[in-house]
Amino acid sequence: MNIFFVADLSTGSFFLNKEESKHCIKVLRLKKGDQILVINGKGSRYQAVIQNPDSNACNVTILNEERHQITRSYHLTIAIAPTKNMDRFEWFLEKSTEIGIDRIVPIICQHSERKDLKTDRLGKILISAIKQSGQLFLPELTQPIVYKDFIRQSFNGDKFIAHCDAGERRVFKNSLIAGKNVLVLIGPEGDFDSAEIKLALEQGFVPVTFGESRLRTETAGIVACHTFCLVNQ
Amino acid sequence: MNIFFVADLSTGSFFLNKEESKHCIKVLRLKKGDQILVINGKGSRYQAVIQNPDSNACNVTILNEERHQITRSYHLTIAIAPTKNMDRFEWFLEKSTEIGIDRIVPIICQHSERKDLKTDRLGKILISAIKQSGQLFLPELTQPIVYKDFIRQSFNGDKFIAHCDAGERRVFKNSLIAGKNVLVLIGPEGDFDSAEIKLALEQGFVPVTFGESRLRTETAGIVACHTFCLVNQ
Numbered sequence: 001m002n003i004f005f006v007a008d009l010s011t012g013s014f015f016l017n018k019e020e021s022k023h024c025i026k027v028l029r030l031k032k033g034d035q036i037l038v039i040n041g042k043g044s045r046y047q048a049v050i051q052n053p054d055s056n057a058c059n060v061t062i063l064n065e066e067r068h069q070i071t072r073s074y075h076l077t078i079a080i081a082p083t084k085n086m087d088r089f090e091w092f093l094e095k096s097t098e099i100g101i102d103r104i105v106p107i108i109c110q111h112s113e114r115k116d117l118k119t120d121r122l123g124k125i126l127i128s129a130i131k132q133s134g135q136l137f138l139p140e141l142t143q144p145i146v147y148k149d150f151i152r153q154s155f156n157g158d159k160f161i162a163h164c165d166a167g168e169r170r171v172f173k174n175s176l177i178a179g180k181n182v183l184v185l186i187g188p189e190g191d192f193d194s195a196e197i198k199l200a201l202e203q204g205f206v207p208v209t210f211g212e213s214r215l216r217t218e219t220a221g222i223v224a225c226h227t228f229c230l231v232n233q
Numbered sequence: 234m235n236i237f238f239v240a241d242l243s244t245g246s247f248f249l250n251k252e253e254s255k256h257c258i259k260v261l262r263l264k265k266g267d268q269i270l271v272i273n274g275k276g277s278r279y280q281a282v283i284q285n286p287d288s289n290a291c292n293v294t295i296l297n298e299e300r301h302q303i304t305r306s307y308h309l310t311i312a313i314a315p316t317k318n319m320d321r322f323e324w325f326l327e328k329s330t331e332i333g334i335d336r337i338v339p340i341i342c343q344h345s346e347r348k349d350l351k352t353d354r355l356g357k358i359l360i361s362a363i364k365q366s367g368q369l370f371l372p373e374l375t376q377p378i379v380y381k382d383f384i385r386q387s388f389n390g391d392k393f394i395a396h397c398d399a400g401e402r403r404v405f406k407n408s409l410i411a412g413k414n415v416l417v418l419i420g421p422e423g424d425f426d427s428a429e430i431k432l433a434l435e436q437g438f439v440p441v442t443f444g445e446s447r448l449r450t451e452t453a454g455i456v457a458c459h460t461f462c463l464v465n466q
Contacts, residue, residue, distance in 0.1 A: 133446045133447045171466065214366045219328055219331045226460075
């Protein structure tokens with residue numbers, strides 16, 4: 001059954017937003033009486049029926065409702081520098097959402113070539129990815145934040161920085177403990193600069209490596225995300 | 234130092250091909266006397282110096298030569314249905330090469346919407362990815378093959394089919410044994426059909442799942458590749 005997203009689900013009857021209405025009526029050509037699934041990205045899944053197939057504001061009535069809670073007590077945050085090529089960052093967002101991530105923080109670093117983001121468009125990629133992969137929880141995508149401001153924030157869990165600079169680094173896989181909150185920092189194309197690495201170490205971040213291959217920013221993000229999922233699988 | 238690819242490295246002096254010559258001389262604007270690295274994707278890495286900066290056929294002389302052998306005795310083959318959207322398949326090729334893969338076999342399945350591939354262009358993506366990630370071995374990308382023909386071929390190692398159909402499936406991570414050759418089948422957007430799954434089981438393929446999330450074809454490919462790498466890390 002086709003899945004639609006409504007951020008604020010009410011009870012009884014409600015409207016799909018303009019974009020979802022258009023997709024439902026114009027693209028999928030659903031009719032009055034057709035059934036759909038609606039999720040809110042916060043654990044609810046409603047089975048609903050189309051009442052008024054308006055392609056600007058499709059009205060639906062709820063048939064039944066499931067509410068799910070996140071069953072795990074630990075979460076993954078990846079703080080990652082947006083790539084110069086936006087496609088690569090969007091690909092990271094889609095793939096990490098499919099694989100499973102809780103929070104994505106775009107960080108602006110010394111070597112960042114991209115310092116702004118269209119978070120509206122990026123939010124849609126996350127929604128599309130949870131619909132596609134059958135998930136009920138939408139990852140949080142924060143506004144971009146300057147690296148030095150971000151890493152001074154407190155974090156309840158294990159903190160890692162994945163950099164390519166010289167110096168001792170642990171293998172990421174072997175540094176993870178199942179069931180613990182994790183925060184990983186992933187740098188931009190030119191890597192973190194030495195002052196940024198020094199600052200992270202002072203803040204208690206553990207330097208890690210993903211292996212011998214030199215990974216692109218977005219690949220490192222996916223590898224970090226998938227390693228976390230496997231360790232907790 | 235900039236890295237260039239030459240499939241057949243000779244000794245003494247040789248030419249970069251037209252594309253690499255153009256990149257070297259027109260894009261990077263390297264001059265006579267500048268040093269470069271040259272790899273052949275089979276374990277050789279040459280340090281070389283530009284003799285004749287011709288943007289059609291750049292002539293270089295070897296300064297020194299390293300030859301590496303693959304140190305591991307096991308390998309990963311992923312047989313995967315090319316996606317309808319070519320970008321997605323290209324992403325898979327780039328990312329699996331960065332992460333580490335030995336052989337990619339495009340398979341044409343019952344539900345495949347794409348039945349042809351421009352392997353020339355795809356080969357360039359692999360070369361670019363090994364240069365980018367500092368690897369010395371180019372994965373093998375075979376010509377597309379019909380699924381039923383492929384899975385009847387013998388394979389010396391453990392064989393898995395990742396499908397989304399009903400029936401018992403093992404968790405992929407827990408089915409892998411470090412140090413063994415692995416072959417994984419990944420289906421197209423509409424999954425394998427039931428006859429294809431039946432045939433694979435008859436041929437000794439073990440059905441596996443990557444977890445609860447429903448992954449896109451290219452994501453499943455990357456997850457399979459990275460799981461293999463982590464188990465062997």
